[in-house]
Amino acid sequence: MTSQTDRRWWALGALVAAMLVLGFDSTILNVALPTMATQLGADTGQQQWIADAYIVVFAALMLPAGLLGDRFGRRRMLITGLLIFLVGSLLGTLVDGPGLIVAARAVMGVGAALIMPLAMSVLPSLFGPDERPKAVGAISAASALGLPLGPLVGGWLLDHFWWGSIFFVNVPLVLIGIAACVFLLPETRDPSSPKVDALSAVLTVAGLGALVFGIIEGPGRGWGDPLVVTALAASVALLTGLVLRGRGLDRPMLDLRLLRGPGFLWNTVAAALGTLVLSGLMFLLPPYLEAVLGHDAFGTGLRMLPMMAGLMVAAKGSGALAERIGPRPVITGGLTVLACAAFLGSTTDVHDGYGATALWLSIAGIGFGFTMVPAMDAALGALPAERAGSGSGLLMTVRQFGGSLGVALLGSLLAGAYGERVDTAGLPARAADAAGDSVVAAHLVAERTGIPQLAASADRAYLHGMSLVLLLCGIAALVAAALTAAFLPDPRARRRGRRTEPGAPTKPGMRTEPSMRTEPGMRTDEAVAPGTPDA
Numbered sequence: 001m002t003s004q005t006d007r008r009w010w011a012l013g014a015l016v017a018a019m020l021v022l023g024f025d026s027t028i029l030n031v032a033l034p035t036m037a038t039q040l041g042a043d044t045g046q047q048q049w050i051a052d053a054y055i056v057v058f059a060a061l062m063l064p065a066g067l068l069g070d071r072f073g074r075r076r077m078l079i080t081g082l083l084i085f086l087v088g089s090l091l092g093t094l095v096d097g098p099g100l101i102v103a104a105r106a107v108m109g110v111g112a113a114l115i116m117p118l119a120m121s122v123l124p125s126l127f128g129p130d131e132r133p134k135a136v137g138a139i140s141a142a143s144a145l146g147l148p149l150g151p152l153v154g155g156w157l158l159d160h161f162w163w164g165s166i167f168f169v170n171v172p173l174v175l176i177g178i179a180a181c182v183f184l185l186p187e188t189r190d191p192s193s194p195k196v197d198a199l200s201a202v203l204t205v206a207g208l209g210a211l212v213f214g215i216i217e218g219p220g221r222g223w224g225d226p227l228v229v230t231a232l233a234a235s236v237a238l239l240t241g242l243v244l245r246g247r248g249l250d251r252p253m254l255d256l257r258l259l260r261g262p263g264f265l266w267n268t269v270a271a272a273l274g275t276l277v278l279s280g281l282m283f284l285l286p287p288y289l290e291a292v293l294g295h296d297a298f299g300t301g302l303r304m305l306p307m308m309a310g311l312m313v314a315a316k317g318s319g320a321l322a323e324r325i326g327p328r329p330v331i332t333g334g335l336t337v338l339a340c341a342a343f344l345g346s347t348t349d350v351h352d353g354y355g356a357t358a359l360w361l362s363i364a365g366i367g368f369g370f371t372m373v374p375a376m377d378a379a380l381g382a383l384p385a386e387r388a389g390s391g392s393g394l395l396m397t398v399r400q401f402g403g404s405l406g407v408a409l410l411g412s413l414l415a416g417a418y419g420e421r422v423d424t425a426g427l428p429a430r431a432a433d434a435a436g437d438s439v440v441a442a443h444l445v446a447e448r449t450g451i452p453q454l455a456a457s458a459d460r461a462y463l464h465g466m467s468l469v470l471l472l473c474g475i476a477a478l479v480a481a482a483l484t485a486a487f488l489p490d491p492r493a494r495r496r497g498r499r500t501e502p503g504a505p506t507k508p509g510m511r512t513e514p515s516m517r518t519e520p521g522m523r524t525d526e527a528v529a530p531g532t533p534d535a
Contacts, residue, residue: 270375288462
Protein backbone atom coordinates (compact mmCIF):
# COMPACT_ATOMS: atom_id res chain seq x y z
CA MET A 1 0.00 0.00 0.00
CA THR A 2 2.85 2.36 0.82
CA SER A 3 4.57 1.75 -2.52
CA GLN A 4 1.29 2.30 -4.36
CA THR A 5 0.75 5.58 -2.50
CA ASP A 6 4.30 6.72 -3.30
CA ARG A 7 3.74 5.81 -6.93
CA ARG A 8 0.66 8.00 -7.12
CA TRP A 9 2.48 11.02 -5.72
CA TRP A 10 5.46 10.45 -8.00
CA ALA A 11 2.98 10.36 -10.89
CA LEU A 12 1.57 13.66 -9.70
CA GLY A 13 5.12 15.03 -9.79
CA ALA A 14 5.31 14.10 -13.47
CA LEU A 15 2.08 15.96 -14.17
CA VAL A 16 3.35 18.97 -12.22
CA ALA A 17 6.49 19.05 -14.38
CA ALA A 18 4.37 19.00 -17.54
CA MET A 19 2.10 21.80 -16.29
CA LEU A 20 5.10 23.87 -15.21
CA VAL A 21 6.43 23.75 -18.77
CA LEU A 22 3.08 24.91 -20.15
CA GLY A 23 2.87 27.68 -17.58
CA PHE A 24 6.18 29.39 -18.25
CA ASP A 25 6.11 28.68 -22.00
CA SER A 26 3.12 31.02 -22.26
CA THR A 27 5.14 33.98 -20.91
CA ILE A 28 8.79 33.20 -21.61
CA LEU A 29 8.42 34.37 -25.20
CA ASN A 30 7.47 37.90 -24.13
CA VAL A 31 11.03 38.47 -22.94
CA ALA A 32 12.59 36.98 -26.08
CA LEU A 33 10.54 38.78 -28.75
CA PRO A 34 12.73 41.92 -28.92
CA THR A 35 15.86 39.78 -29.31
CA MET A 36 14.19 37.56 -31.91
CA ALA A 37 12.94 40.61 -33.80
CA THR A 38 16.48 41.97 -34.03
CA GLN A 39 18.22 38.70 -34.92
CA LEU A 40 15.53 37.22 -37.19
CA GLY A 41 14.20 40.43 -38.74
CA ALA A 42 10.62 39.75 -37.62
CA ASP A 43 8.20 42.64 -38.11
CA THR A 44 5.41 43.52 -35.67
CA GLY A 45 2.85 41.21 -37.27
CA GLN A 46 5.26 38.29 -37.30
CA GLN A 47 6.15 38.89 -33.66
CA GLN A 48 2.47 38.83 -32.76
CA TRP A 49 1.90 35.51 -34.45
CA ILE A 50 5.04 33.99 -32.96
CA ALA A 51 3.28 34.55 -29.63
CA ASP A 52 -0.31 33.89 -30.72
CA ALA A 53 0.03 30.78 -32.92
CA TYR A 54 0.45 28.71 -29.77
CA ILE A 55 -2.68 30.14 -28.14
CA VAL A 56 -4.90 29.72 -31.21
CA VAL A 57 -4.01 26.04 -31.74
CA PHE A 58 -4.01 25.33 -28.01
CA ALA A 59 -7.53 26.64 -27.42
CA ALA A 60 -8.99 25.15 -30.60
CA LEU A 61 -7.82 21.57 -29.99
CA MET A 62 -8.56 21.05 -26.29
CA LEU A 63 -12.08 19.69 -26.77
CA PRO A 64 -11.11 17.05 -29.36
CA ALA A 65 -8.12 16.17 -27.18
CA GLY A 66 -10.33 15.29 -24.22
CA LEU A 67 -12.49 13.00 -26.35
CA LEU A 68 -9.41 11.33 -27.86
CA GLY A 69 -8.19 10.60 -24.34
CA ASP A 70 -11.53 9.06 -23.36
CA ARG A 71 -11.49 6.79 -26.39
CA PHE A 72 -7.86 5.80 -26.94
CA GLY A 73 -6.51 6.02 -23.39
CA ARG A 74 -5.66 9.09 -21.34
CA ARG A 75 -2.10 8.07 -20.52
CA ARG A 76 -1.42 7.19 -24.15
CA MET A 77 -2.70 10.52 -25.45
CA LEU A 78 -0.94 12.45 -22.68
CA ILE A 79 2.37 10.88 -23.70
CA THR A 80 1.54 11.68 -27.33
CA GLY A 81 0.99 15.31 -26.36
CA LEU A 82 4.32 15.46 -24.54
CA LEU A 83 6.08 13.97 -27.58
CA ILE A 84 4.47 16.52 -29.92
CA PHE A 85 5.43 19.34 -27.55
CA LEU A 86 8.98 17.99 -27.50
CA VAL A 87 9.13 17.99 -31.32
CA GLY A 88 7.85 21.58 -31.45
CA SER A 89 10.41 22.70 -28.89
CA LEU A 90 13.26 21.06 -30.81
CA LEU A 91 12.05 22.66 -34.05
CA GLY A 92 12.07 26.03 -32.33
CA THR A 93 15.74 25.64 -31.44
CA LEU A 94 16.75 24.67 -34.99
CA VAL A 95 14.83 26.96 -37.37
CA ASP A 96 16.02 30.45 -38.26
CA GLY A 97 13.09 32.32 -39.80
CA PRO A 98 9.96 34.00 -38.38
CA GLY A 99 7.57 31.85 -40.41
CA LEU A 100 9.23 28.63 -39.23
CA ILE A 101 9.13 29.86 -35.62
CA VAL A 102 5.38 30.40 -36.01
CA ALA A 103 5.06 26.83 -37.32
CA ALA A 104 7.09 25.46 -34.39
CA ARG A 105 4.88 27.34 -31.93
CA ALA A 106 1.77 25.90 -33.61
CA VAL A 107 3.19 22.37 -33.19
CA MET A 108 3.80 23.11 -29.51
CA GLY A 109 0.18 24.28 -29.26
CA VAL A 110 -1.01 20.88 -30.56
CA GLY A 111 0.99 19.14 -27.83
CA ALA A 112 -0.21 21.53 -25.13
CA ALA A 113 -3.83 20.94 -26.15
CA LEU A 114 -3.39 17.24 -25.36
CA ILE A 115 -1.38 17.78 -22.17
CA MET A 116 -3.60 20.30 -20.38
CA PRO A 117 -7.02 18.56 -20.22
CA LEU A 118 -5.61 15.03 -19.96
CA ALA A 119 -3.26 15.93 -17.11
CA MET A 120 -6.34 17.04 -15.17
CA SER A 121 -8.52 14.13 -16.29
CA VAL A 122 -6.20 11.44 -14.85
CA LEU A 123 -6.42 12.89 -11.33
CA PRO A 124 -9.68 11.11 -10.42
CA SER A 125 -8.02 7.80 -11.31
CA LEU A 126 -5.16 8.48 -8.89
CA PHE A 127 -6.76 10.26 -5.93
CA GLY A 128 -9.98 9.95 -4.00
CA PRO A 129 -12.17 12.89 -2.96
CA ASP A 130 -10.15 13.48 0.22
CA GLU A 131 -6.80 13.73 -1.58
CA ARG A 132 -7.86 15.25 -4.89
CA PRO A 133 -7.86 18.89 -3.64
CA LYS A 134 -4.15 18.56 -2.81
CA ALA A 135 -3.46 17.16 -6.28
CA VAL A 136 -5.48 19.88 -8.01
CA GLY A 137 -3.73 22.47 -5.86
CA ALA A 138 -0.31 21.14 -6.87
CA ILE A 139 -1.13 21.22 -10.59
CA SER A 140 -2.79 24.65 -10.37
CA ALA A 141 0.18 26.03 -8.45
CA ALA A 142 2.61 24.58 -11.02
CA SER A 143 0.68 26.12 -13.91
CA ALA A 144 0.46 29.51 -12.21
CA LEU A 145 4.06 29.38 -10.95
CA GLY A 146 5.21 29.01 -14.53
CA LEU A 147 3.80 32.42 -15.45
CA PRO A 148 6.33 34.55 -13.52
CA LEU A 149 9.03 31.94 -14.08
CA GLY A 150 8.75 32.65 -17.81
CA PRO A 151 10.29 36.15 -17.66
CA LEU A 152 12.65 34.98 -14.89
CA VAL A 153 14.02 31.98 -16.79
CA GLY A 154 13.81 33.73 -20.16
CA GLY A 155 15.75 36.75 -18.95
CA TRP A 156 18.51 34.58 -17.49
CA LEU A 157 18.76 32.41 -20.62
CA LEU A 158 18.95 35.40 -22.97
CA ASP A 159 21.72 36.88 -20.80
CA HIS A 160 23.82 33.72 -21.16
CA PHE A 161 22.74 31.82 -24.32
CA TRP A 162 21.20 32.30 -27.77
CA TRP A 163 17.52 33.03 -28.34
CA GLY A 164 16.73 29.38 -29.17
CA SER A 165 17.52 28.40 -25.58
CA ILE A 166 14.00 29.52 -24.57
CA PHE A 167 12.70 26.51 -26.53
CA PHE A 168 15.46 24.07 -25.59
CA VAL A 169 14.78 24.56 -21.87
CA ASN A 170 11.53 22.59 -22.38
CA VAL A 171 13.36 19.45 -23.50
CA PRO A 172 14.61 18.01 -20.17
CA LEU A 173 11.34 18.66 -18.34
CA VAL A 174 9.31 17.07 -21.13
CA LEU A 175 11.57 14.00 -21.20
CA ILE A 176 11.16 13.60 -17.43
CA GLY A 177 7.39 13.90 -17.86
CA ILE A 178 7.31 11.25 -20.60
CA ALA A 179 9.38 8.78 -18.58
CA ALA A 180 7.25 9.29 -15.47
CA CYS A 181 4.00 8.85 -17.41
CA VAL A 182 5.27 5.61 -18.97
CA PHE A 183 6.28 4.04 -15.66
CA LEU A 184 3.94 5.63 -13.10
CA LEU A 185 0.57 6.53 -14.61
CA PRO A 186 -2.21 3.94 -14.90
CA GLU A 187 -4.04 3.77 -18.22
CA THR A 188 -7.75 4.67 -18.15
CA ARG A 189 -10.34 5.08 -20.85
CA ASP A 190 -14.09 5.17 -21.35
CA PRO A 191 -15.29 1.86 -22.85
CA SER A 192 -18.49 3.51 -24.07
CA SER A 193 -16.71 6.40 -25.78
CA PRO A 194 -17.92 6.81 -29.37
CA LYS A 195 -15.77 7.04 -32.46
CA VAL A 196 -14.30 10.45 -33.09
CA ASP A 197 -16.73 12.35 -35.32
CA ALA A 198 -14.59 13.92 -38.06
CA LEU A 199 -17.12 16.63 -38.94
CA SER A 200 -17.54 17.62 -35.29
CA ALA A 201 -13.77 17.78 -34.93
CA VAL A 202 -13.48 20.08 -37.96
CA LEU A 203 -16.30 22.31 -36.70
CA THR A 204 -14.72 22.46 -33.25
CA VAL A 205 -11.22 23.33 -34.45
CA ALA A 206 -12.39 25.79 -37.09
CA GLY A 207 -15.01 27.45 -34.88
CA LEU A 208 -12.83 27.86 -31.79
CA GLY A 209 -9.82 28.79 -33.92
CA ALA A 210 -11.79 31.54 -35.69
CA LEU A 211 -13.09 32.83 -32.35
CA VAL A 212 -9.63 33.02 -30.78
CA PHE A 213 -8.24 34.61 -33.95
CA GLY A 214 -10.92 37.30 -33.85
CA ILE A 215 -10.36 37.95 -30.14
CA ILE A 216 -6.59 38.27 -30.61
CA GLU A 217 -6.73 40.44 -33.73
CA GLY A 218 -9.62 42.64 -32.55
CA PRO A 219 -7.64 45.01 -30.28
CA GLY A 220 -4.93 45.64 -32.88
CA ARG A 221 -6.96 45.78 -36.08
CA GLY A 222 -10.12 47.22 -34.55
CA TRP A 223 -13.31 45.32 -33.79
CA GLY A 224 -14.93 46.64 -36.96
CA ASP A 225 -12.15 45.41 -39.24
CA PRO A 226 -13.59 43.16 -42.00
CA LEU A 227 -11.20 40.32 -41.18
CA VAL A 228 -12.10 40.42 -37.48
CA VAL A 229 -15.84 40.63 -38.18
CA THR A 230 -15.59 37.75 -40.66
CA ALA A 231 -13.67 35.59 -38.21
CA LEU A 232 -16.13 36.21 -35.36
CA ALA A 233 -19.15 35.65 -37.62
CA ALA A 234 -17.62 32.44 -38.97
CA SER A 235 -16.97 31.23 -35.42
CA VAL A 236 -20.62 31.81 -34.48
CA ALA A 237 -21.82 29.92 -37.56
CA LEU A 238 -19.38 27.02 -37.09
CA LEU A 239 -20.03 26.61 -33.36
CA THR A 240 -23.79 26.82 -33.94
CA GLY A 241 -23.41 24.03 -36.48
CA LEU A 242 -21.43 22.04 -33.92
CA VAL A 243 -24.17 22.42 -31.31
CA LEU A 244 -26.89 21.46 -33.79
CA ARG A 245 -24.97 18.41 -34.93
CA GLY A 246 -24.37 17.39 -31.35
CA ARG A 247 -28.11 17.24 -30.63
CA GLY A 248 -28.36 14.11 -32.71
CA LEU A 249 -25.36 12.36 -31.12
CA ASP A 250 -25.20 10.40 -27.89
CA ARG A 251 -21.70 11.72 -27.12
CA PRO A 252 -21.12 15.03 -28.93
CA MET A 253 -17.69 16.64 -28.90
CA LEU A 254 -19.05 19.89 -27.45
CA ASP A 255 -21.28 18.24 -24.90
CA LEU A 256 -23.22 21.13 -23.42
CA ARG A 257 -25.27 18.62 -21.42
CA LEU A 258 -22.36 18.52 -18.99
CA LEU A 259 -23.23 22.11 -18.14
CA ARG A 260 -26.70 21.08 -16.98
CA GLY A 261 -25.18 19.94 -13.72
CA PRO A 262 -25.03 23.07 -11.53
CA GLY A 263 -21.91 21.82 -9.76
CA PHE A 264 -19.90 21.56 -12.98
CA LEU A 265 -21.45 24.70 -14.53
CA TRP A 266 -20.89 27.19 -11.72
CA ASN A 267 -17.48 25.87 -10.72
CA THR A 268 -16.45 26.22 -14.36
CA VAL A 269 -17.81 29.79 -14.45
CA ALA A 270 -15.89 30.64 -11.26
CA ALA A 271 -12.68 29.15 -12.67
CA ALA A 272 -13.09 30.98 -15.99
CA LEU A 273 -13.78 34.39 -14.43
CA GLY A 274 -10.94 33.91 -11.95
CA THR A 275 -8.64 33.11 -14.86
CA LEU A 276 -9.86 36.21 -16.72
CA VAL A 277 -8.94 38.43 -13.78
CA LEU A 278 -5.56 36.76 -13.25
CA SER A 279 -4.75 37.02 -16.97
CA GLY A 280 -5.48 40.73 -16.81
CA LEU A 281 -3.13 41.14 -13.86
CA MET A 282 -0.36 39.15 -15.56
CA PHE A 283 -0.77 41.22 -18.72
CA LEU A 284 -0.43 44.51 -16.82
CA LEU A 285 2.53 43.73 -14.62
CA PRO A 286 5.55 43.21 -16.94
CA PRO A 287 5.32 46.63 -18.67
CA TYR A 288 4.72 48.34 -15.34
CA LEU A 289 7.66 46.65 -13.62
CA GLU A 290 10.03 46.96 -16.58
CA ALA A 291 9.18 50.39 -18.03
CA VAL A 292 7.69 52.41 -15.17
CA LEU A 293 9.77 50.98 -12.29
CA GLY A 294 12.83 50.31 -14.45
CA HIS A 295 13.60 46.65 -13.74
CA ASP A 296 15.14 44.25 -16.25
CA ALA A 297 13.50 41.01 -17.45
CA PHE A 298 15.03 38.87 -14.71
CA GLY A 299 14.12 41.40 -12.02
CA THR A 300 10.57 41.57 -13.34
CA GLY A 301 10.07 37.84 -12.97
CA LEU A 302 11.59 37.96 -9.51
CA ARG A 303 9.19 40.70 -8.41
CA MET A 304 6.15 38.74 -9.54
CA LEU A 305 6.91 35.94 -7.08
CA PRO A 306 4.87 37.38 -4.14
CA MET A 307 1.75 36.42 -6.04
CA MET A 308 3.05 32.85 -6.23
CA ALA A 309 3.76 32.86 -2.50
CA GLY A 310 0.15 33.87 -1.82
CA LEU A 311 -1.11 31.24 -4.25
CA MET A 312 0.88 28.45 -2.62
CA VAL A 313 -0.28 29.42 0.87
CA ALA A 314 -3.90 29.41 -0.26
CA ALA A 315 -3.54 26.20 -2.28
CA LYS A 316 -2.22 24.38 0.79
CA GLY A 317 -5.17 25.27 2.99
CA SER A 318 -8.08 25.66 0.56
CA GLY A 319 -8.85 21.95 0.23
CA ALA A 320 -9.21 21.32 3.97
CA LEU A 321 -11.22 24.51 4.40
CA ALA A 322 -13.57 23.60 1.54
CA GLU A 323 -14.10 20.16 3.04
CA ARG A 324 -14.92 21.68 6.41
CA ILE A 325 -17.27 24.53 5.41
CA GLY A 326 -18.05 23.65 1.79
CA PRO A 327 -16.56 24.98 -1.45
CA ARG A 328 -19.14 27.74 -1.97
CA PRO A 329 -18.00 30.07 0.83
CA VAL A 330 -14.33 29.34 0.04
CA ILE A 331 -14.69 30.15 -3.67
CA THR A 332 -16.88 33.17 -2.98
CA GLY A 333 -14.40 34.44 -0.41
CA GLY A 334 -11.47 33.83 -2.75
CA LEU A 335 -13.11 35.83 -5.54
CA THR A 336 -13.89 38.63 -3.08
CA VAL A 337 -10.25 38.72 -1.93
CA LEU A 338 -9.17 38.77 -5.60
CA ALA A 339 -11.48 41.73 -6.17
CA CYS A 340 -10.00 43.56 -3.17
CA ALA A 341 -6.50 43.02 -4.57
CA ALA A 342 -7.54 44.45 -7.92
CA PHE A 343 -9.17 47.48 -6.30
CA LEU A 344 -6.06 48.05 -4.17
CA GLY A 345 -3.87 47.80 -7.26
CA SER A 346 -6.05 50.34 -9.07
CA THR A 347 -4.92 52.99 -6.54
CA THR A 348 -1.26 52.62 -7.61
CA ASP A 349 0.35 56.01 -8.24
CA VAL A 350 3.29 56.79 -10.47
CA HIS A 351 5.36 57.65 -7.39
CA ASP A 352 4.60 54.40 -5.53
CA GLY A 353 7.42 51.94 -5.10
CA TYR A 354 7.46 48.18 -5.42
CA GLY A 355 6.37 47.59 -1.80
CA ALA A 356 2.75 48.55 -2.51
CA THR A 357 2.74 46.34 -5.61
CA ALA A 358 4.13 43.37 -3.67
CA LEU A 359 1.30 43.74 -1.14
CA TRP A 360 -1.57 43.61 -3.59
CA LEU A 361 0.16 40.90 -5.62
CA SER A 362 0.34 38.71 -2.50
CA ILE A 363 -3.35 39.32 -1.79
CA ALA A 364 -4.21 38.49 -5.43
CA GLY A 365 -2.33 35.19 -5.15
CA ILE A 366 -4.23 34.27 -2.00
CA GLY A 367 -7.56 35.10 -3.64
CA PHE A 368 -6.74 33.16 -6.78
CA GLY A 369 -5.61 30.11 -4.77
CA PHE A 370 -8.78 30.02 -2.68
CA THR A 371 -10.81 30.37 -5.88
CA MET A 372 -9.12 28.08 -8.37
CA VAL A 373 -8.20 25.01 -6.31
CA PRO A 374 -11.66 24.25 -4.83
CA ALA A 375 -13.43 25.30 -8.06
CA MET A 376 -11.32 22.98 -10.22
CA ASP A 377 -11.59 20.15 -7.71
CA ALA A 378 -15.37 20.49 -7.39
CA ALA A 379 -15.80 20.71 -11.18
CA LEU A 380 -13.76 17.53 -11.69
CA GLY A 381 -15.61 15.82 -8.86
CA ALA A 382 -18.97 16.65 -10.49
CA LEU A 383 -18.02 14.82 -13.70
CA PRO A 384 -18.92 11.18 -14.29
CA ALA A 385 -15.67 9.20 -14.13
CA GLU A 386 -16.13 7.88 -17.67
CA ARG A 387 -16.44 11.46 -18.99
CA ALA A 388 -13.28 12.77 -17.30
CA GLY A 389 -11.41 13.41 -20.54
CA SER A 390 -14.12 15.24 -22.50
CA GLY A 391 -15.36 17.03 -19.37
CA SER A 392 -11.85 18.20 -18.48
CA GLY A 393 -11.40 19.33 -22.08
CA LEU A 394 -14.55 21.45 -21.83
CA LEU A 395 -13.47 22.83 -18.45
CA MET A 396 -9.99 23.78 -19.67
CA THR A 397 -11.35 25.21 -22.93
CA VAL A 398 -13.68 27.53 -21.04
CA ARG A 399 -10.78 28.56 -18.76
CA GLN A 400 -8.51 29.18 -21.74
CA PHE A 401 -11.10 31.41 -23.36
CA GLY A 402 -11.48 33.26 -20.09
CA GLY A 403 -7.75 33.98 -20.21
CA SER A 404 -7.85 34.94 -23.90
CA LEU A 405 -10.76 37.30 -23.31
CA GLY A 406 -8.94 38.80 -20.35
CA VAL A 407 -5.83 39.60 -22.39
CA ALA A 408 -7.68 40.76 -25.52
CA LEU A 409 -10.45 42.87 -23.98
CA LEU A 410 -8.48 44.28 -21.06
CA GLY A 411 -5.50 44.86 -23.35
CA SER A 412 -7.71 46.81 -25.71
CA LEU A 413 -8.98 48.98 -22.84
CA LEU A 414 -5.43 49.57 -21.62
CA ALA A 415 -4.14 50.49 -25.08
CA GLY A 416 -6.99 52.92 -25.68
CA ALA A 417 -6.62 54.66 -22.31
CA TYR A 418 -2.84 54.88 -22.68
CA GLY A 419 -2.99 56.22 -26.24
CA GLU A 420 -5.40 58.99 -25.25
CA ARG A 421 -3.27 60.22 -22.33
CA VAL A 422 0.36 60.00 -23.54
CA ASP A 423 1.69 63.35 -24.79
CA THR A 424 3.57 62.93 -28.09
CA ALA A 425 3.32 66.57 -29.21
CA GLY A 426 6.39 67.80 -31.06
CA LEU A 427 7.65 64.33 -32.01
CA PRO A 428 8.13 63.18 -35.61
CA ALA A 429 5.19 61.13 -36.87
CA ARG A 430 7.02 57.80 -36.75
CA ALA A 431 8.35 58.40 -33.24
CA ALA A 432 4.93 59.60 -32.06
CA ASP A 433 3.28 56.43 -33.39
CA ALA A 434 5.82 54.23 -31.62
CA ALA A 435 5.49 56.11 -28.32
CA GLY A 436 1.71 55.90 -28.54
CA ASP A 437 1.80 52.13 -28.99
CA SER A 438 3.31 51.15 -25.64
CA VAL A 439 4.99 52.53 -22.55
CA VAL A 440 8.10 50.44 -23.31
CA ALA A 441 8.43 52.02 -26.76
CA ALA A 442 7.82 55.49 -25.29
CA HIS A 443 10.77 55.06 -22.92
CA LEU A 444 13.00 54.00 -25.83
CA VAL A 445 11.90 57.02 -27.87
CA ALA A 446 12.46 59.32 -24.88
CA GLU A 447 15.97 57.92 -24.43
CA ARG A 448 16.88 58.34 -28.08
CA THR A 449 15.41 61.83 -28.45
CA GLY A 450 16.54 63.13 -25.06
CA ILE A 451 13.01 64.12 -23.98
CA PRO A 452 12.50 62.91 -20.40
CA GLN A 453 9.06 64.54 -20.30
CA LEU A 454 7.86 61.90 -22.77
CA ALA A 455 8.81 59.07 -20.39
CA ALA A 456 7.05 60.80 -17.48
CA SER A 457 3.92 61.34 -19.60
CA ALA A 458 3.97 57.69 -20.69
CA ASP A 459 4.24 56.52 -17.08
CA ARG A 460 1.24 58.60 -16.05
CA ALA A 461 -0.76 57.41 -19.06
CA TYR A 462 0.05 53.78 -18.36
CA LEU A 463 -0.91 54.07 -14.69
CA HIS A 464 -4.22 55.63 -15.79
CA GLY A 465 -4.97 52.71 -18.10
CA MET A 466 -3.77 50.21 -15.52
CA SER A 467 -6.14 51.68 -12.91
CA LEU A 468 -9.10 51.35 -15.28
CA VAL A 469 -8.26 47.74 -16.11
CA LEU A 470 -7.81 46.79 -12.45
CA LEU A 471 -11.12 48.40 -11.57
CA LEU A 472 -12.78 46.30 -14.28
CA CYS A 473 -10.99 43.19 -12.97
CA GLY A 474 -12.28 43.92 -9.48
CA ILE A 475 -15.84 44.34 -10.73
CA ALA A 476 -15.61 41.07 -12.70
CA ALA A 477 -14.36 39.25 -9.60
CA LEU A 478 -17.20 40.64 -7.50
CA VAL A 479 -19.76 39.58 -10.13
CA ALA A 480 -18.25 36.10 -10.11
CA ALA A 481 -18.41 36.04 -6.31
CA ALA A 482 -22.10 37.01 -6.37
CA LEU A 483 -22.88 34.30 -8.94
CA THR A 484 -21.14 31.58 -6.96
CA ALA A 485 -22.75 32.70 -3.71
CA ALA A 486 -26.19 32.53 -5.34
CA PHE A 487 -25.98 29.41 -7.50
CA LEU A 488 -23.07 27.16 -6.53
CA PRO A 489 -24.38 23.98 -4.85
CA ASP A 490 -22.69 22.28 -1.92
CA PRO A 491 -21.57 18.76 -2.95
CA ARG A 492 -21.50 17.73 0.73
CA ALA A 493 -25.28 18.14 0.91
CA ARG A 494 -25.67 15.84 -2.10
CA ARG A 495 -23.47 13.21 -0.48
CA ARG A 496 -25.46 13.47 2.76
CA GLY A 497 -28.67 13.08 0.76
CA ARG A 498 -27.33 9.91 -0.85
CA ARG A 499 -26.56 8.39 2.52
CA THR A 500 -30.11 8.98 3.77
CA GLU A 501 -31.97 7.83 0.64
CA PRO A 502 -34.21 4.76 1.12
CA GLY A 503 -32.32 1.71 0.03
CA ALA A 504 -28.94 3.39 0.33
CA PRO A 505 -26.07 1.09 1.42
CA THR A 506 -25.90 0.80 5.17
CA LYS A 507 -23.63 -2.17 5.76
CA PRO A 508 -20.42 -1.41 7.58
CA GLY A 509 -17.60 -0.64 5.18
CA MET A 510 -19.89 -0.35 2.16
CA ARG A 511 -19.17 2.74 0.03
CA THR A 512 -21.92 5.14 -0.95
CA GLU A 513 -20.10 6.52 -4.02
CA PRO A 514 -17.46 5.25 -6.44
CA SER A 515 -13.90 5.43 -5.14
CA MET A 516 -10.82 5.97 -7.26
CA ARG A 517 -8.43 5.00 -4.50
CA THR A 518 -6.40 1.83 -4.32
CA GLU A 519 -7.14 -0.94 -1.86
CA PRO A 520 -4.66 -3.39 -0.30
CA GLY A 521 -3.57 -5.90 -2.88
CA MET A 522 -5.03 -3.95 -5.76
CA ARG A 523 -2.78 -2.78 -8.56
CA THR A 524 -2.84 0.95 -9.29
CA ASP A 525 -4.11 0.34 -12.80
CA GLU A 526 -7.07 -1.56 -11.35
CA ALA A 527 -8.15 1.33 -9.15
CA VAL A 528 -10.13 3.14 -11.81
CA ALA A 529 -13.88 2.96 -11.82
CA PRO A 530 -15.81 2.73 -14.00
CA GLY A 531 -13.18 3.16 -16.76
CA THR A 532 -11.40 0.16 -18.22
CA PRO A 533 -7.71 -0.28 -17.29
CA ASP A 534 -5.24 -1.50 -19.88
CA ALA A 535 -2.73 -4.20 -19.21
